[in-house]
Amino acid sequence: MSYRVIGKEVKRVDAVNKVTGKAKFTDDFFERDMLIGKVLRSPYAHAKIKNINVDKAKALEGVVEVLTYKDLPNIKYATAGHPYSLDPKHRDVADRTILTDKARHVGDSIAIVIAKDELIAEKALKLIEVDYEVLPFVLDPEKAMEPGAPIIHDDRPNNVISSVGQEFGNVDEDFKNADYVFTGEYETSVVQHCHLENHTAYAYMENDRIVIVSSTQIPHIARRIVAEALGLPWGKVRVIKPYIGGGFGNKQEVIVEPMVAAMTLAVNGRPVRYTMTREESFIATRTRHAMKFYMKTAVTKDHKLQAIHIKAISNNGAYASHGHSIIMSAISKFRPLYNFKSFKAEPKTVYTNLPSAGAMRGYGVPQIFFALESHLDDIAKKLNIDPIEFRMNNVIQAGHVDPISKLTVRTFGIPECIKKGKELIKWDEKQELYKNQTGEKRRGLGMACFSYFSGTYPVCLEVAGCRIAMNQDGSVQLMLGATEIGQGADTVFTQMAAEAIGIPVDMVHIISTQDTDVAPFDTGAYASRQTYITGAAVKQAAIEVKKQVLEIASRKTGLKVENLDIVDGKIIEVGLNRLICDISEIALEAFYDRIDSKPITSDTSVNVRTNAIAYGVSFAEVEVDMLTGQIEVLHLINVHDSGTIINPILAEGQVHGGVSMSLGAALSERLMFDERTGAPLNNNLLDYKLQTIMDTPNIEAHFVELPDPTGAFGQKSLGENPTISPAPAVRNAVLDATGVAFNKIPMNPQSVFEKFKEEGLL
Amino acid sequence: MDELKRKISFNVNDEQVSLEVDIRTSLLEVLRNELHLTGVKQGCGVGECGACTVLIDGEPIDSCIYLAIWADGKTITTVEGLAKNGKLSKVQEAYVNEGAIQCGFCTPGLVLTTTALVEKGEQLTDEEIKREISGHFCRCTGYQKIFMAVKKVLEDK
Numbered sequence: 001m002s003y004r005v006i007g008k009e010v011k012r013v014d015a016v017n018k019v020t021g022k023a024k025f026t027d028d029f030f031e032r033d034m035l036i037g038k039v040l041r042s043p044y045a046h047a048k049i050k051n052i053n054v055d056k057a058k059a060l061e062g063v064v065e066v067l068t069y070k071d072l073p074n075i076k077y078a079t080a081g082h083p084y085s086l087d088p089k090h091r092d093v094a095d096r097t098i099l100t101d102k103a104r105h106v107g108d109s110i111a112i113v114i115a116k117d118e119l120i121a122e123k124a125l126k127l128i129e130v131d132y133e134v135l136p137f138v139l140d141p142e143k144a145m146e147p148g149a150p151i152i153h154d155d156r157p158n159n160v161i162s163s164v165g166q167e168f169g170n171v172d173e174d175f176k177n178a179d180y181v182f183t184g185e186y187e188t189s190v191v192q193h194c195h196l197e198n199h200t201a202y203a204y205m206e207n208d209r210i211v212i213v214s215s216t217q218i219p220h221i222a223r224r225i226v227a228e229a230l231g232l233p234w235g236k237v238r239v240i241k242p243y244i245g246g247g248f249g250n251k252q253e254v255i256v257e258p259m260v261a262a263m264t265l266a267v268n269g270r271p272v273r274y275t276m277t278r279e280e281s282f283i284a285t286r287t288r289h290a291m292k293f294y295m296k297t298a299v300t301k302d303h304k305l306q307a308i309h310i311k312a313i314s315n316n317g318a319y320a321s322h323g324h325s326i327i328m329s330a331i332s333k334f335r336p337l338y339n340f341k342s343f344k345a346e347p348k349t350v351y352t353n354l355p356s357a358g359a360m361r362g363y364g365v366p367q368i369f370f371a372l373e374s375h376l377d378d379i380a381k382k383l384n385i386d387p388i389e390f391r392m393n394n395v396i397q398a399g400h401v402d403p404i405s406k407l408t409v410r411t412f413g414i415p416e417c418i419k420k421g422k423e424l425i426k427w428d429e430k431q432e433l434y435k436n437q438t439g440e441k442r443r444g445l446g447m448a449c450f451s452y453f454s455g456t457y458p459v460c461l462e463v464a465g466c467r468i469a470m471n472q473d474g475s476v477q478l479m480l481g482a483t484e485i486g487q488g489a490d491t492v493f494t495q496m497a498a499e500a501i502g503i504p505v506d507m508v509h510i511i512s513t514q515d516t517d518v519a520p521f522d523t524g525a526y527a528s529r530q531t532y533i534t535g536a537a538v539k540q541a542a543i544e545v546k547k548q549v550l551e552i553a554s555r556k557t558g559l560k561v562e563n564l565d566i567v568d569g570k571i572i573e574v575g576l577n578r579l580i581c582d583i584s585e586i587a588l589e590a591f592y593d594r595i596d597s598k599p600i601t602s603d604t605s606v607n608v609r610t611n612a613i614a615y616g617v618s619f620a621e622v623e624v625d626m627l628t629g630q631i632e633v634l635h636l637i638n639v640h641d642s643g644t645i646i647n648p649i650l651a652e653g654q655v656h657g658g659v660s661m662s663l664g665a666a667l668s669e670r671l672m673f674d675e676r677t678g679a680p681l682n683n684n685l686l687d688y689k690l691q692t693i694m695d696t697p698n699i700e701a702h703f704v705e706l707p708d709p710t711g712a713f714g715q716k717s718l719g720e721n722p723t724i725s726p727a728p729a730v731r732n733a734v735l736d737a738t739g740v741a742f743n744k745i746p747m748n749p750q751s752v753f754e755k756f757k758e759e760g761l762l
Numbered sequence: 763m764d765e766l767k768r769k770i771s772f773n774v775n776d777e778q779v780s781l782e783v784d785i786r787t788s789l790l791e792v793l794r795n796e797l798h799l800t801g802v803k804q805g806c807g808v809g810e811c812g813a814c815t816v817l818i819d820g821e822p823i824d825s826c827i828y829l830a831i832w833a834d835g836k837t838i839t840t841v842e843g844l845a846k847n848g849k850l851s852k853v854q855e856a857y858v859n860e861g862a863i864q865c866g867f868c869t870p871g872l873v874l875t876t877t878a879l880v881e882k883g884e885q886l887t888d889e890e891i892k893r894e895i896s897g898h899f900c901r902c903t904g905y906q907k908i909f910m911a912v913k914k915v916l917e918d919k
Contacts, residue, residue, distance in 0.1 A: 015858040018866030019850065019873060021801020021841035028800035119786070194901050196805040196813055196867040245803070245867030246901050278806040486865025486902050649861040653903055657864065660904030685810035685899060693905040694896045 004568070005499040006713050009649045013491045013510060014243070014484065023243045026200045026215045027275060034202065035064055037263045037274035038121040040111040040128050041284060042103030045353040045678025046137035046150055049101050049110065049130060057113060057127040062120035065266045066128065067112040069099040072262055077229040080322040080358065081218040081252035083461040083523045093161060093320035095153055098229055098258050103132070104152055104318035105355050106679045107283035114263050114272055137678050141315040141350035142292075152318060152351040159351040161316055162324035166331055168403040169342025171298075174307035178298035182379045186371035187292045187744040189670040190315070193360055194690050197245020198281045203260035205269025209236050210261045215244040217251040217485050218524030219514045229258035230265070237261065241514040247485045248661075249359035250286050252526040253321060282683030286358030287671060289326055289349075290315045293371035303385060305394045308340050310371075312347040314357075314364070321358035324349040325459070330364030332459075334372055336402050336409050336613045337451040338394045353678050359526060361661060362723040365452060370745060373448035373728035378741055387732065388418060388427070391449060405458060409613050411706040411716075413641025414449055417617045420702055421447065421639045425619040434737070440626050443634070444737025447619045448728035454612040454717035455529035462529065462608040465520025466537035468497065468545050470600035472591055474569060474583035475507040476545065481522025482534035484512050487719050488650035489530050493538050495646055496713065500542030501549075502566030503583060521605065528614075528717030531646060537606045539712040544602035552586045555596070612708040614716040616640040618659070618729035624737045626761065629752030631667055633697040633730055638722055644707045644714030651718055655701035658722025664691040666727035670746050689748070770834035774799070775843025783830045790814045790825040792833075793840060801841035801870045805899070812898035815871035816840050822875040822897075841870035844877060853877045853915050860911040864902030872898045876912050886916060 017023040054066040078092035085091050099109050111128050115121035138144045144152075144159040151157055175181055201214035210232070216222045219239040227234040244251060256274055263272035276284065292313045298306040314327040324347070331345040380387040398412040422428075427445060434443050455462045467479040478497050484490040490510045498505045511519075522534055550561045553571045557564070563574050571580040590600045621635040638655050645651045668689040672681040682688050701722075707714025727745055734752075735741050740759055744751070756762045771780035774797065783792050790807075793799045793816065802825055805813035809827040816825045817839040844851040850858065853876045863869050875895055879886070886894065891912055900908060 009861075011858060012861070012863060014866065015863050016850065018863050018869050019841075019854045019857050020845050021799070021870045023866055024800065025803070025867065027794075027804070030795075030798070194899070196811060196865070196899060196901055197803070198805070243866065245805075246865040248901070278808070278810070486867075488864070653861055653864055653907060656904035656906040657902045658904075661901070684808070685806050686808075690899055690901070691904075692896045692899065693892045693909065696905050699904050699906050 003499055005495045005505055006646055007644065008647070010491060010495050010505055010647055012488060012650070013494050014512060025197060025243050025245055026213055029213060031202065031204060031271035033270055035114050035116065035267060035270055035272045036118050036121050037260065037272045038113045038125055039109050039259070040125050041280065042106060042108040042110055044103050044132055044134050045106050046135040047103045047132040048135060050133050051131040052111065053129040054111065056129065057124040060120065060124050060127060062116040063113060063124045064116065065114040066124065067099065067262065067266055069097060069101045071266070072098050073231050075229060075231050077225060078320065079225065079254045081221045081254060081524065081526060083221070084224055093323050096319045098262050105353050107280070107355055108318065109284065112259065112263060114267055137353035139352050139354055139673055139675065139678055141313050141352050144350050144352050152353060156351060161320050161349040161351060163348045164324060165346045166404055167344040169307070171307045171309050171342040171344040174342045175298050178306055179301040180299045181296065182299065182382065183296045184375045184378055185292065185294055185743055186374050188290055188367045188370055188665070189746060190290045190354065191288045191665050191669045192282055192671055192688070193248040193250040194685070195246030195248055195250060198276045198278060199251065199256045199285055200275040201256045201260045202271055202273035203264040204271035205264055209238060210264060211238045211240065212257050212261060213240045213242065214257050215251060216241050216257065217247045217483055217526060219483065219516050219519070220481055220521055221523055222254045222257045223516045225254035226257050226261045230261055239516045241483055243512065244485050247525065248361045249363070249526065252359045252524070253286050255285055278685060279683050282671065283355045283680050286321055286356055286360065287317065288360040289357040289364065289367065291327070291367040293368065295371055295375045297375065297379065299379060303383060303390055303393050305338055305340055307342040310345045312345065314347060314349045315352055315354065316349050317352055317354040317356040319356040321356045326359070326364040330368035332405060333365045333451060333453050334368050336396060336400055336407065337414070337449060339396050354673060361658065362720045363527065365450070366662060366665065366724045366727065369448065369450045369724050370728045373725065374731050374743060377446070377732040377735060381735070388422065388447060392418065407611050407613065410710060411641070411643065411708045412615065413704040413706050414615045414617065416704040417615060417639040417641055420704060421617050421619040421637050424637050424700065424702070425621060425635060430621065441623055442626060442737040443621065443623045444733045445619070445621050446729045446732030446736055447617060448725040448732060449617045450615065450721065450724040452528065452614050452717055452721045452724060454532035454614060455608065456527045457609055457611045462533045463605060464522045464534040464537040465605040466534070466541040467520050467603040468541045468601065470545060470587050470590065472587055474503065474587040475509060476501065478508050478510040479520060480534060481514055481519045482530045483514055483525045485525045487654060488647065489525065491650060492531055492646040493534065496535055496538045497542045500539050501546050503569045507569055520603065528719040528721065531715050532612060532711055532717055533608045535715060536608055536712045537604060540606055541602040541604045544604060545600055548600045549583060549586050552589055553580060610710040612643060612710050612716040614642045614718065614721055616721055616725060618725035620726065620729040620733040622730060622733040622737055624734055626738070626756065629749040629756060631734060631747055631752060633663060636663070636697055636726060637700040637702065638726065639702040639704060640718060640721060641704045641706060642718040642721065643711050643716035644705055645703050646713065646715055651703065652701040654718050655722040656699050658720065659699045659726045660691050660696055662723045662726035663696065663730065666730045666745050666747060668695065668746055668748050768831055770831055772833045772836045772838055774838040775840060785831050787830045788826050789828045789830045789833050792830040793825060799840045799842050803867050803870060805867065812871045813868050815874050817874050817878055820878060820881060822878045839874065841873055844873065851877065852918065853880060856911040856915040860907045860914060862903060862907040862911040868898055868900040872908060876915065879912065880915055891916065
């Protein structure tokens, strides 16, 4: 398929706006009489509020209102940004109120102050008197399941949110008959999204409706959840999403929106803004679930994988948020990669008194692939075989149908990805070179594969709307409910519309702001769904617009529609390639013809019931300082099978950012908590150890383009994918360099040093 | 109340301004809330992330930990002051052309630090370039294209 705009390095449609500082983010709007909201947060990991007195805070000059749980409707709701489900059993766990009468983690929301300015609000927070009954707390999910552990939510006496699992085949039988059985334990830590713009929103009322301007990935879902949290009809809430300063899943949660809605309701509709501090953002939004995996794998003597049994524990923190769906995503999305005869997963998602874990780029899949790909390298080492050969000996083929989800793999690029990565990193040559090292600095190579989905089908609904209206000059307005969150969605949608209509990209005006009052329905940015799902809606709407244009051209010329085409904004006669007229002439006629006037528009929606499985591989080369425990990544190559790449420069950007996030999780990032109090120890950007440019190696992004027949332009997912395989690739490279298997990340100098001591290397 | 106020004047983006500020406010707050120069972004408020960087007498400074009263008599450049007559500066162009922008929240600060580097005109190695811009966090780009943009504009000079 040859495209004119798809696959080209079109510049971001919002680049100039952003580089000049003109792009408006939520905090860049100013309303008259704007008040400032602040939240009092629990200093205790687990405590009941016996009494709360706000009189002194209310009496402070400049304080307009103070709210506690007593002032708000006692409605439990769920914050996860999932599509609503008509099936009550399929809905998220509704376990929180806007303000609580029982703190379940340090940072839980106790009271709200609304004041004239920030300083007054801060002062008022200190005047609120809370009498806490401090309760025992638990941070470790395995301890939380033990009898006698503190009960965090009364309706879950064992603290288990869910233990639903999945299986196919007969694992018991396969383990009994196995030539080899291997086991391993692997663990990941609590990490955080660290989008540069903290959670922020403001709200005001227009008549009896609440308007919320918010930094969200999911405006339409946010509208529903705010209404649920406050017991309002959904139509009474309007959510507006301007540019957002990153989200990575943390803004696929409805966290600050119900708060600002409650605030404006409390002050007769006056605008109130609530912006979290960075320190708050670390503990009062969401984190990535720390997970622990117990892997058991049966392998035949000719090195074929037979059975896999995974026991997993997912530390969910204080509230369910996305809860069990994250570990379910993990155990589903890893499957269409290797051929297992039988599979059994027994996951448990457990409440603890940590800040809530929720959606974060990769949605459980980075955790499971850290475990699986580390485990496969450990097995290969024990069997004394090449880890790449071992994998290649066990990968599936196109046509594979997952026994549980029934999803079909239509294109499978792993063999080509591996081939390419292996050549680029000079695998064979360097393997030879790095044999038998004994020095203080040792080098090694590692690799890891992954599979990922495009959207959430068949678990969730995949609906996306698109509206296109043609202007008098033949340019179009492109209106979507899908959101630009930095990933470049607006640009690829612009390319798609331009491609399918036949006009230049600068004739497509995408409306970047989503306003639930006017934007078509789309559930938003998550699950790497938009390019695949919303892309289908854009194509469908664009084809309809093109059809209407050509019908008018046909009426004008007497030529049949099929003999006409639109190329670069011109109507041409196909075959002769003869210019008929500019598209603007058709548009003008559509608007102003005295008899046939009917402006050209399309307003459509798709319900996508396929999923395109995307793949990729990471290759890492590391140097380990055997004395200090410092690991330096010298080279990191990601090769992706994401189908047709719509925009190579944006696609590379996604890979670079995702890899960097995974390297952070592998080497430095960990949100730490005091075992004695449950309080966070490093909830700021200085101590958390986010990757800086000094820490980030040269990251290479490559693509193997196999167009997927279900993608509107052959595309599959890419956004979250790069975050999956770098961490295990680095871990396996460290294993190669040092012979030491790190089964817990991050591998920061301290933990590496301690492990080297434990292994007798120091 | 009056002892908390002080009148200051400074030059911002080639314009002279005089205003009365609360002595407790940061330059960031004054630029954003009083002058509506919202290209100055707040990512942490404590000088960790670099998003609020502005140039003060040509030096990149975290405006969130710089008191507004210290700006008295100074010359300040924010991202809004870089494009002249609707034309992007060389640094801005490099960021656009190299694909160094994603969510755009860290972009204004990085563009200003890069501008200061270009103005200094020193020859820098790759490692030195990285060190110079290491005060800025970016969670979207993995810094790859930002580095390329900075390198390109320094080489082109």
